[in-house]
Amino acid sequence: MGREYDQDTTVGSSTLRIRTRGRAVLSNPMTNRGTAFTLAERELLELDGLMPTGETNLENQTRRVYEQYRANKSMLGKFLTLNALRDRNEVLFYHLLAEHLEEMLPVIYTPTIGEAIERFSHDYNRPRGVFLSIDRPDKIEQSLLNYGLRADDVDLICVTDSEGILGIGDQGIGGIQIAIGKLSVYTAAAGIHPRRVIPVVLDVGTDNLGLLSNDLYLGERHSRVRGQRYDDFIELFVSTVTRLFPQALIHWEDVGTANAYRILDAYKDKVCTFNDDIQGTAAVVLAALLAAVDVTGVDLGEHRVVVFGAGSAGMGIAGLVRDEMLRTGSSQTEEEVYSRFWPIGIQGLYFVDDHRLHSFQKPWARRRLDVAGWDVKDPDAIGLMDVVRNVRPTILIGTSTKGGAFTREIVQEMAEHCTRPIIFPLSNPTSRAEATPADLLEWTDGRALVASGSPFDPVDHGGVRHTIAQSNNALIFPGLGLGVAACRASRVTEGMIAAAANALAGMVNTWRPGARLLPSMSDLRLVSATVAIAVARAATQEGVAQLPMTDPIQQVYDRMWQPNYPDVEAI
Numbered sequence: 001m002g003r004e005y006d007q008d009t010t011v012g013s014s015t016l017r018i019r020t021r022g023r024a025v026l027s028n029p030m031t032n033r034g035t036a037f038t039l040a041e042r043e044l045l046e047l048d049g050l051m052p053t054g055e056t057n058l059e060n061q062t063r064r065v066y067e068q069y070r071a072n073k074s075m076l077g078k079f080l081t082l083n084a085l086r087d088r089n090e091v092l093f094y095h096l097l098a099e100h101l102e103e104m105l106p107v108i109y110t111p112t113i114g115e116a117i118e119r120f121s122h123d124y125n126r127p128r129g130v131f132l133s134i135d136r137p138d139k140i141e142q143s144l145l146n147y148g149l150r151a152d153d154v155d156l157i158c159v160t161d162s163e164g165i166l167g168i169g170d171q172g173i174g175g176i177q178i179a180i181g182k183l184s185v186y187t188a189a190a191g192i193h194p195r196r197v198i199p200v201v202l203d204v205g206t207d208n209l210g211l212l213s214n215d216l217y218l219g220e221r222h223s224r225v226r227g228q229r230y231d232d233f234i235e236l237f238v239s240t241v242t243r244l245f246p247q248a249l250i251h252w253e254d255v256g257t258a259n260a261y262r263i264l265d266a267y268k269d270k271v272c273t274f275n276d277d278i279q280g281t282a283a284v285v286l287a288a289l290l291a292a293v294d295v296t297g298v299d300l301g302e303h304r305v306v307v308f309g310a311g312s313a314g315m316g317i318a319g320l321v322r323d324e325m326l327r328t329g330s331s332q333t334e335e336e337v338y339s340r341f342w343p344i345g346i347q348g349l350y351f352v353d354d355h356r357l358h359s360f361q362k363p364w365a366r367r368r369l370d371v372a373g374w375d376v377k378d379p380d381a382i383g384l385m386d387v388v389r390n391v392r393p394t395i396l397i398g399t400s401t402k403g404g405a406f407t408r409e410i411v412q413e414m415a416e417h418c419t420r421p422i423i424f425p426l427s428n429p430t431s432r433a434e435a436t437p438a439d440l441l442e443w444t445d446g447r448a449l450v451a452s453g454s455p456f457d458p459v460d461h462g463g464v465r466h467t468i469a470q471s472n473n474a475l476i477f478p479g480l481g482l483g484v485a486a487c488r489a490s491r492v493t494e495g496m497i498a499a500a501a502n503a504l505a506g507m508v509n510t511w512r513p514g515a516r517l518l519p520s521m522s523d524l525r526l527v528s529a530t531v532a533i534a535v536a537r538a539a540t541q542e543g544v545a546q547l548p549m550t551d552p553i554q555q556v557y558d559r560m561w562q563p564n565y566p567d568v569e570a571i
């Protein structure tokens with residue numbers, strides 16, 4: 001791969017064969033190792049005199065860059081320092097990250113990534129990834145080829161059209177940062193080789209007037225293109241990617257509600273693809289719910305679920321929970337299971353006669369009959385409080401982007417009729433969380449079972465320390481991608497998603513009061529490997545694995561790239 005060096009990227013560690021000499025070696029982040037080059041290597045690669053004579057090693061370099069990192073006072077400053085490090089020396093960047101994963105995940109990923117996306121056109125420094133414009137569809141193929149990877153060199157393409165970035169909406173060209181951030185997590189968590197991935201932003205314009213009127217904005221300056229032209233662009237992108245990189249998994253991220261399900265439905269049976277917000281989120285949340293339900297001692301099938309913000313993520317969660325209720329529930333019909341869910345959107349509770357609903361939301365909508373006799377403020381917009389008061393839910397999911405929506409009044413109303421209310425404020429970044437875990441525990445006198453989307457500190461209440469699970473799809477997608485790559489799956493099936501959720505659920509232990517409902521982000525490498533093995537096994541069972549998995553544990557492990565300096569050879 002590459003013209004500057006060769007390396008077999010399909011195995012965890014292999015010799016780096018460097019073709020360049022002198023300063024060119026130092027300016028490529030995959031070949032550069034700075035002062036960790038030995039004196040012999042410096043001579044070989046014509047680096048003598050190009051750096052201080054002292055020789056160091058990866059451990060000491062990591063200490064040095066950690067000091068530099070800590071010198072930043074702001075999260076964004078830390079983000080920019082890490083970005084610059086990655087542009088200099090990719091092994092060192094990932095080694096530092098591996099040593100401080102729990103501390104740095106909130107910097108390279110959620111929530112800081114949200115700020116970096118909003119500031120993209122201001123903080124822009126060096127390009128990374130592929131930028132495709134709807135106004136130049138004829139350039140798709142050449143742009144992807146210009147990235148410099150060959151057909152068999154790509155495991156993953158993370159792509160966004162930036163319409164629904166986290167909970168901060170349309171971010172235009174800045175969305176490239178979420179694709180970069182997710183791919184960094186794939187590498188840090190699952191050892192996907194950093195040179196086997198391509199971040200892509202589909203620039204279809206933006207409806208964000210703040211961006212359109214900003215002189216520094218770097219994307220196309222027109223409103224979002226929709227309809228047939230958008231669909232044709234997506235089709236051209238998918239067909240080009242699958243032709244150029246037949247082994248690549250296409251990961252869709254933060255596509256707007258109107259398109260996320262449509263794209264997934266159009267391609268999931270044709271190519272190897274998944275939508276992280278719909279499927280990755282559903283898997284992680286199901287795992288957290290199973291742990292919470294276990295604590296309540298009430299079977300999952302007996303719970304009543306309110307989904308506040310029933311869009312891509314919310315409906316994805318409902319779908320997987322429904323499947324689990326049907327799979328494990330005693331004798332409930334599909335209709336009975338559906339009747340346990342109460343979806344709410346910006347317009348209030350969903351009703352079948354609401355023309356604003358997308359087709360994926362319609363099966364979940366309620367009949368007017370279901371609310372007959374309810375005492376509500378406005379029958380045309382039945383809000384969360386109305387639903388909580390009348391339904392007495394046991395599970396409350398927040399995927400609404402509305403920070404603070406779970407008020408004390410609502411939470412206490414729920415807690416009045418439920419011993420251990422399960423409440424998951426999942427919206428990101430932190431400012432969009434429907435409630436803070438500290439408030440939820442205080443308002444329920446420590447009874448709430450809480451998981452959040454962004455990271456939160458532990459909460460001490462009534463002598464119990466509650467560690468808060470970060471129910472973020474980062475616990476699923478890296479393992480999913482690794483599992484797909486290890487067995488070279490041709491599709492991502494529902495069975496593979498369910499296997500990922502179950503593997504994660506199997507890693508949770510809630511015997512201690514206040515225990516977190518999911519593994520810690522500091523265990524992300526172990527989690528990802530475990531998820532990957534389960535996914536590869538499920539792919540094999542379902543007949544979509546293209547490589548025989550004779551020893552899944554070893555095969556997955558061998559595939560994981562390690563952030564260490566490989567042997568070098570000058571060629």
Ligand SMILES: NC(=O)c1ccc[n+]([C@@H]2O[C@H](COP(=O)([O-])OP(=O)(O)OC[C@H]3O[C@@H](n4cnc5c(N)ncnc54)[C@H](O)[C@@H]3O)[C@@H](O)[C@H]2O)c1
Nearest residue numbers: 166167257309310311312313345346400427428453472473
């Ligand atoms: N924790 C995770 O892993 C995870 C994963 C995916 C999404 N999310 C978060 O969930 C949120 C939604 O993401 P999405 O991709 O589903 O977006 P989306 O746009 O598809 O869905 C948002 C839904 O919320 C509803 N909504 C918006 N404002 C509302 C309001 N004021 N009151 C009630 N409902 C409202 C909308 O009607 C829509 O149905 C985001 O904040 C995102 O960060 C978290």
Ligand SMILES: O=C(O)C[C@H](O)C(=O)O
Nearest residue numbers: 110166167277428472473
């Ligand atoms: O990106 C995240 O942190 C999770 C999720 O994909 C989201 O959109 O919020």
Ligand SMILES: [Mg+2]
Nearest residue numbers: 166253254277
């Ligand atoms: Mg997302």
